[in-house]
Amino acid sequence: MxxxxxxxxxxxxxxxxxxxxxxxxxxxxxxxxxxxxxxxxxxxxxxxxxxxxxxxxxxxxxxxxxxxxxxxxxxxxxxxxxxxxxxxxxxxxxxxxxxxxxxxxxxxxxxxxxxxxxxxxxxxxxxxxxxxxxxxxxxxxxxxxxxxxxxxxxxxxxxxxxxxxxxxxxxxxxxxxxxxxxxxxxxxxxxxxxxxxxxxxxxxxxxxxxxxxxxxxxxxxxxxxxxxxxxxxxxxxxxxxxxxxLHTGPSLPPRLAFVQGPAWEEAEPATREAFRELAQHLGDRLVAIDLPEPFAEANKVHRTVWTAELAHHLGPDLARAPELVSPQLTELLEDGRRVLALDYQGALAMRDLYNRALDEVFHEFDALLTPAAPGEAPQGLESTGSPAFCSLWTLCGTPAVSLPILEGPAGMPLGCQLVAARGDDLRLLRVADWLVGMVSEAAGEGR
Amino acid sequence: MxxxxxxxxxxxxxxxxxxxxxxxxxxxxxxxxxxxxxxxxxxxxxxxxxxxxxxxxxxxxxxxxxxxxxxxxxxxxxxxxxxxxxxxxxxxxxxxxxxxxxxxxxxxxxxxxxxxxxxxxxxxxxxxxxxxxxxxxxxxxxxxxxxxxxxxxxxxxxxxxxxxxxxxxxxxxxxxxxxxxxxxxxxxxxxxxxxxxxxxxxxxxxxxxxxxxxxxxxxxxxxxxxxxxxxxxxxxxxxxxxxxxLHTGPSLPPRLAFVQGPAWEEAEPATREAFRELAQHLGDRLVAIDLPEPFAEANKVHRTVWTAELAHHLGPDLARAPELVSPQLTELLEDGRRVLALDYQGALAMRDLYNRALDEVFHEFDALLTPAAPGEAPQGLESTGSPAFCSLWTLCGTPAVSLPILEGPAGMPLGCQLVAARGDDLRLLRVADWLVGMVSEAAGEGR
Structure with missing residues (x-):
């Protein structure tokens, strides 16, 4: 199109x-x-x-x-x-x-x-x-x-x-x-x-x-x-x-926090640059914050919960036809079968801890702004690309939206992810609407 | 007293x-x-x-x-x-x-x-x-x-x-x-x-x-x-x-089911006899039923959930002073640390299956009648006795009451346990009240 x-x-x-x-x-x-x-x-x-x-x-x-x-x-x-x-x-x-x-x-x-x-x-x-x-x-x-x-x-x-x-x-x-x-x-x-x-x-x-x-x-x-x-x-x-x-607010400009998140090291240079520019554009409406130290483990915590539950829910069916299961999924299932109940419970407890910490953050900010992916869609069809910028928000159950307002170096789209507190879906969309408006206004001015 | x-x-x-x-x-x-x-x-x-x-x-x-x-x-x-x-x-x-x-x-x-x-x-x-x-x-x-x-x-x-x-x-x-x-x-x-x-x-x-x-x-x-x-x-x-x-019902005699439960083999002869007599006394107000076959595993399922959660919630604190932990608890914690997430989730899924099966049973019966313990309190203080007649109902979260209406061979008290559907605590107590009335009436007649 x-x-x-x-x-x-x-x-x-x-x-x-x-x-x-x-x-x-x-x-x-x-x-x-x-x-x-x-x-x-x-x-x-x-x-x-x-x-x-x-x-x-x-x-x-x-x-x-x-x-x-x-x-x-x-x-x-x-x-x-x-x-x-x-x-x-x-x-x-x-x-x-x-x-x-x-x-x-x-x-x-x-x-x-x-x-x-x-x-x-x-x-x-x-x-x-x-x-x-x-x-x-x-x-x-x-x-x-x-x-x-x-x-x-x-x-x-x-x-x-x-x-x-x-x-x-x-x-x-x-x-x-x-x-x-x-x-x-x-x-x-x-x-x-x-x-x-x-x-x-x-x-x-x-x-x-x-x-x-x-x-x-x-x-x-x-x-x-x-x-x-x-x-x-x-x-x-x-x-x-x-x-x-959606269009009934916010009447005040929202308070936004830029969060690198646990996967920032995976972010491509062009992605870092795009978010630097966006931050510049938003000025003091965007505050950069760091998540507390335990968040560094979030993607590992997600994987523990994920593979353990995958092994329970898909394992028995797939065990009947292992030759029809991909190597990637076979590996996930094997990892999941080895997870100890202790680590599984530990991971769920860590999710609760993350959510308590996020409750504090969302007390101060309407939404967090963070990349949706490390960069533009990778070449090839062998992989669907990295979910590393999403796992934490999936683990925590927070609402998230990807806005198609950025562009990568090859001219491919690049999403800007906004995340809000659990249950605050409407606030998330209002902030998203505000941000999309800000960016398209700027694009209009730039023309 | x-x-x-x-x-x-x-x-x-x-x-x-x-x-x-x-x-x-x-x-x-x-x-x-x-x-x-x-x-x-x-x-x-x-x-x-x-x-x-x-x-x-x-x-x-x-x-x-x-x-x-x-x-x-x-x-x-x-x-x-x-x-x-x-x-x-x-x-x-x-x-x-x-x-x-x-x-x-x-x-x-x-x-x-x-x-x-x-x-x-x-x-x-x-x-x-x-x-x-x-x-x-x-x-x-x-x-x-x-x-x-x-x-x-x-x-x-x-x-x-x-x-x-x-x-x-x-x-x-x-x-x-x-x-x-x-x-x-x-x-x-x-x-x-x-x-x-x-x-x-x-x-x-x-x-x-x-x-x-x-x-x-x-x-x-x-x-x-x-x-x-x-x-x-x-x-x-x-x-x-x-x-x-409590005293506002039941207006109709309750429908009671006698359930041996997964621990019946542990019931002492005198307990079996006491429940036989009680059943005789209740006549056609009590119907003996068998729980479906998967219930035979209930106490094992209970133990999987129990030890796994115990290891998660008590393990870290107790690891700091292992010399102050009893051999019994040490063993429970060790068992719990070995539980796989797969078996833990399997146990929780089994509990859900039990509850769906019990929903059917409680559609027909107001309460289940079953022993509270294998027999009278055992001699000695080394153990508090077997919980085997309780584990299933604890696992399922159903309300349960022990009524002191029976007596063991040594003249010690013996409880009659009634169990009702989750959330039906009032119905449980009404049935209990009815049963206590029945038994004390009979005791009065017997004098």
């Missing part, structure tokens, strides 16, 4: 309004997206499962419902993609592994069910890495097909769909959003139910979303968020209200 | 009413209990810490408050004992270990704070096993000083106090209640906050109570129950309302 096309793309929120008001039909929208898919999918390989006829049939039902004057959901007629680890009753769900080839869930995941209840069209299932871990699928980066997309953000970046649902257990929302130049939002752990989603690590698994503007990400999270007794991490609570609240 | 004395003992609920109405003073009550303590404590060794002057001072304050017309709590002026693993700002809290000798907490535990807020007099701290695990303290069984009391129920059984707070991570409420012939109630996991209580195993640690009638146990749990953000197992909820609800 060129810059010109992107400016013409109305975004999902506007699209939903146009659909409700009859200015466009779901069928027209779906046809437009299918045309783009037909053009680019052979090059980009974003889809694990796509049935154009099924997408058209959903669109026709959506149009018929509108014409019949039935009540319409907030995403009525809007096409959405879902990562192929969320069960769908209409599409297969294969978890990116030959072990699950042909798997057809009987029931929708919570995510799929909520999308349908909101009137969305489930356009197709997007490619996932093997069991949402390390071994990549065939998807390429729309900005440079020789590079990894970093995860399931490519279809949104390529304009094949306005919205997509992904997941993050390590960095699989924030990193691909950074690599592909879209907005990636990982809300607070437990805001969105994981019922019917591949269970890898209950402590770390998050549902997240990709969109091409903050409004759209907010709208999608509002549709997905909610209590679900089947997912113990969710809590009864009032509506997330992100879309409604 | 003889049977005659027990019949004269009015119980805490009546005592609290008499105190409120001025028929007795707190000072008089405390003097009466101190007199009994002076007589029996040299023989029974129930107290870890007791300061008669401090008890008298509290009583005088209580009487002054009443005379001044101040609002009185539900336990105003009633003496209560607290196991020496609950922090008290006035008494030392030494966890039954020389490692903690002289430890003086600055703050009250949630339990102590709630007792004081209810107007209770904290009479003293009762002896605990070493860190509330296996190695016994010096306490003797009031019914036969050559036998173990099984835990911290002896002071209530000896009439040294009308109420006491204990804890159960394995069997330390239900078992001593059975051995000492008092009522022991372990409410649903998370009903009572464990803030300021020795942390041994967050999954298994329960606060429980000892009393000489169900009304008193209900009254004490009502005082202690409540949400506490500092204890994640507690939940915001309405008042437990046990004392108020």
């Amino acid at each position: 060129t810059g010109e096309e992107r400016r013409q793309d109305p975004g999902a929120a506007v699209m939903a309004r146009d659909l409700r008001e009859g200015r466009v039909s779901a069928r027209e929208l779906v046809e437009a997206y299918l045309a783009r898919i037909a053009a680019d999918e052979p090059r980009l390989h974003c889809f694990a499962h796509l049935d154009p006829a099924h997408a058209r049939a959903q669109a026709e039902l959506a149009d018929a419902a509108r014409q019949a004057g039935r009540p319409l959901g907030p995403l009525h007629g809007v096409p959405v993609g879902i990562k192929d680890i969320f069960d769908t009753a209409d599409y297969p769900t294969e978890h990116g592994s030959p072990i699950m080839a042909g798997r057809r869930p009987r029931e929708d995941s919570a995510v799929a069910a909520r999308l349908r209840a909101a009137g969305a069209i489930v356009l197709g299932k997007t490619v996932t890495t093997e069991f949402a871990t390390f071994a990549p699928g065939p998807t390429r980066n729309p900005h440079d097909p020789a590079r990894t997309p970093g995860g399931s953000a490519a279809a949104v970046a390529a304009g094949m769909m306005p919205l997509a649902v992904g997941s993050q257990t390590n960095g699989s929302v924030i990193r691909p959003a950074s690599f592909c130049g879209v907005y990636g939002l990982k809300p607070t752990h437990g805001l969105i139910s994981r019922r019917g989603c591949l269970l890898q690590s209950p402590t770390l698994d998050h549902v997240g979303v990709f969109a091409r503007c903050l409004e759209d990400a907010a709208l999608l999270v509002d549709v997905l968020a909610g209590h679900d007794p089947a997912d113990r991490a969710t809590r009864p609570s009032a509506s997330s209200g992100l879309a409604r609240g | 003889t049977g005659e004395e027990r019949r004269q003992d009015p119980g805490a609920a009546v005592m609290a009413r008499d105190l409120r109405e001025g028929r007795v003073s707190a000072r008089e009550l405390v003097e009466a209990y101190l007199a009994r303590i002076a007589a029996d404590e040299p023989r029974l060794h129930c107290f870890a810490h007791l300061d008669p002057a401090h008890a008298r001072a509290q009583a005088e304050l209580a009487d002054a408050a009443r005379q001044a017309g101040r609002p009185l709590g539900p336990l105003h002026g009633v003496p209560v004992g607290i196991k020496d693993i609950f922090d008290t700002a006035d008494y030392p809290t030494e966890h039954g270990s020389p490692i903690m000798a002289g430890r003086r907490p600055r703050e009250d535990s949630a339990v102590a704070a709630r007792l004081r807020a209810a107007g209770a007099i904290v009479l003293g701290k009762t002896v605990t096993t070493e860190f509330a695990t296996f190695a016994p303290g010096p306490t003797r069984n009031p019914h036969d000083p050559a036998r173990t009391p099984g835990g911290s129920a002896a002071a209530v059984a000896a009439g040294m106090m009308p109420l006491a707070v204990g804890s159960q991570t394995n069997g330390s409420v239900i078992r001593p209640a059975s051995f000492c012939g008092v009522y022991g109630l372990k409410p649903t996991h998370g009903l009572i906050s464990r803030r300021g209580c020795l942390l041994q195993s967050p999954t298994l640690d329960h606060v429980g109570v000892f009393a000489r009638c169900l009304e008193d146990a209900a009254l004490l749990v009502d005082v202690l129950a409540g949400h506490d953000p500092a204890d994640r197992a507690t939940r915001p909820s309405a008042s437990s309302g046990l004392a108020r609800g």
Whole structure:
């Protein structure tokens, strides 16, 4: 999608309004997206499962419902993609592994069910890495097909769909959003139910979303968020209200802290430079702070929890067909099997300690600003790139968003990550909106 | 305390009413209990810490408050004992270990704070096993000083106090209640906050109570129950309302299931016989059922969770003075250090499976009836006896009560344990009340 096309793309929120008001039909929208898919999918390989006829049939039902004057959901007629680890009753769900080839869930995941209840069209299932871990699928980066997309953000970046649902257990929302130049939002752990989603690590698994503007990400999270007794991490609570609240603040400029985080040594020189410039631009609105010393271990702590839970939840299934498991995943499982209960509990206790320390930090600052990835999307498809700048925030369950407001030395997108306190998703989005405004204002002045 | 004395003992609920109405003073009550303590404590060794002057001072304050017309709590002026693993700002809290000798907490535990807020007099701290695990303290069984009391129920059984707070991570409420012939109630996991209580195993640690009638146990749990953000197992909820609800039902005879449980092989012949007779007496009101096959492993599952969490929570402190740790506890810690995260998670998953199976059982039955211990209190003080009949219900967090309605071959008390669904504490007490009524009616007829 060129810059010109992107400016013409109305975004999902506007699209939903146009659909409700009859200015466009779901069928027209779906046809437009299918045309783009037909053009680019052979090059980009974003889809694990796509049935154009099924997408058209959903669109026709959506149009018929509108014409019949039935009540319409907030995403009525809007096409959405879902990562192929969320069960769908209409599409297969294969978890990116030959072990699950042909798997057809009987029931929708919570995510799929909520999308349908909101009137969305489930356009197709997007490619996932093997069991949402390390071994990549065939998807390429729309900005440079020789590079990894970093995860399931490519279809949104390529304009094949306005919205997509992904997941993050390590960095699989924030990193691909950074690599592909879209907005990636990982809300607070437990805001969105994981019922019917591949269970890898209950402590770390998050549902997240990709969109091409903050409004759209907010709208999608509002549709997905909610209590679900089947997912113990969710809590009864009032509506997330992100879309409604996004533009109502902050009235004062937010207090932002720049945090290098435990992976700063991995940051490429150009990334350091980009953040230096951003800091300069923000002046005294951004204060550089250091996290307390125990945070240096955060990525190791994340790995202990991750591999131990992975071994428990995936190990037994995968032990039945070890020859179909990648070397990367085999190694993760072996590491996980060796973790002692003592170290596992120690890691969970360290997470609690981190969160208590972060509570103090978020008492002073509205959000933390930090890179989303070490640099631009790396060359090649052998790896989806490093999640090192995401692991801490996944471990802590804090909401995080990647904003496509920077650029790397090869002209590839580079994300700026904002992180807020657990439960403060709305504050995070307000700060993000403010920051995006600041940066685009400056870009306008620079022209 | 003889049977005659027990019949004269009015119980805490009546005592609290008499105190409120001025028929007795707190000072008089405390003097009466101190007199009994002076007589029996040299023989029974129930107290870890007791300061008669401090008890008298509290009583005088209580009487002054009443005379001044101040609002009185539900336990105003009633003496209560607290196991020496609950922090008290006035008494030392030494966890039954020389490692903690002289430890003086600055703050009250949630339990102590709630007792004081209810107007209770904290009479003293009762002896605990070493860190509330296996190695016994010096306490003797009031019914036969050559036998173990099984835990911290002896002071209530000896009439040294009308109420006491204990804890159960394995069997330390239900078992001593059975051995000492008092009522022991372990409410649903998370009903009572464990803030300021020795942390041994967050999954298994329960606060429980000892009393000489169900009304008193209900009254004490009502005082202690409540949400506490500092204890994640507690939940915001309405008042437990046990004392108020105890006598309001059941209007229909309850549906009871007799369960042998995973430890039945340990049950002594006389215990089997006592339960056979009880079953005969209850006729078709009691149905014998078998738990599904995976329950056979329950005590092993309990041990995996227990030792792993013990090693995490107590290990680091105790490693500093290994020579002051008993061989029993050293072995538990070593076992716990070896547990794999995989087995620990497997054990927690098994607990969830047990609870789902129990949900089905409790859909059909109001309560399960099962022994509280293999038999009467064993001879000697080297061990507090087997918790094998308690571990499953501790693991599952279900409320359980031991009723002193049976007798062993040596004339020692024998408890009948009732277990209900998690959260159904009131139903449990109603069924218990019904069963106690049935049995005492029969005893009356038998005279």
